Amino acid sequence: MKNKELSNQFLDISEDILDKLKIGNFSDTKNNQLLFLVCIENSLMHLANDIFDTFQNELKPIKDLNYKSKWHEISNVMALKNIILKELDSDGVINQIEKSKNIIFRENDENLITRSETNDLKKFILILDKYKAFQEILRKTLYEC
Numbered sequence: 001m002k003n004k005e006l007s008n009q010f011l012d013i014s015e016d017i018l019d020k021l022k023i024g025n026f027s028d029t030k031n032n033q034l035l036f037l038v039c040i041e042n043s044l045m046h047l048a049n050d051i052f053d054t055f056q057n058e059l060k061p062i063k064d065l066n067y068k069s070k071w072h073e074i075s076n077v078m079a080l081k082n083i084i085l086k087e088l089d090s091d092g093v094i095n096q097i098e099k100s101k102n103i104i105f106r107e108n109d110e111n112l113i114t115r116s117e118t119n120d121l122k123k124f125i126l127i128l129d130k131y132k133a134f135q136e137i138l139r140k141t142l143y144e145c
Contacts, residue, residue, distance in 0.1 A: 048062065
């Protein structure tokens with residue numbers, strides 16, 4: 001399969017997982033939450049590989065990098081820099097994925113009265129929506145301009 005097709009396939013899988021999270025008890029499904037995030041990461045990774053193929057003469061090889069590092073390298077393409085850096089920012093989809101994973105793996109501290117952040121269904125829907133918007137603007141920039 002081509003990277004573009006793999007990216008779309010992982011996006012479809014993440015949507016299916018999110019639908020299951022909506023139906024089930026969200027707080028009891030940390031494995032499905034993590035699987036959702038991993039599918040979004042894989043979709044991002046294959047999207048990065050697809051974009052790299054277009055600009056490979058301008059970039060360092062990204063084959064051995066993780067998905068986040070691939071996007072840092074691709075942000076060196078002037079035509080895509082502002083779009084990608086926005087998603088690497090604190091409110092961007094890539095940072096939101098990392099925050100959500102950290103929440104899943106953090107240990108509960110019984111001494112804390114409140115927690116600053118939690119994962120909830122709304123947050124996962126936001127991640128999916130942000131990713132779809134990011135993917136759409138990249139594709140429009142690359143293939144329609």
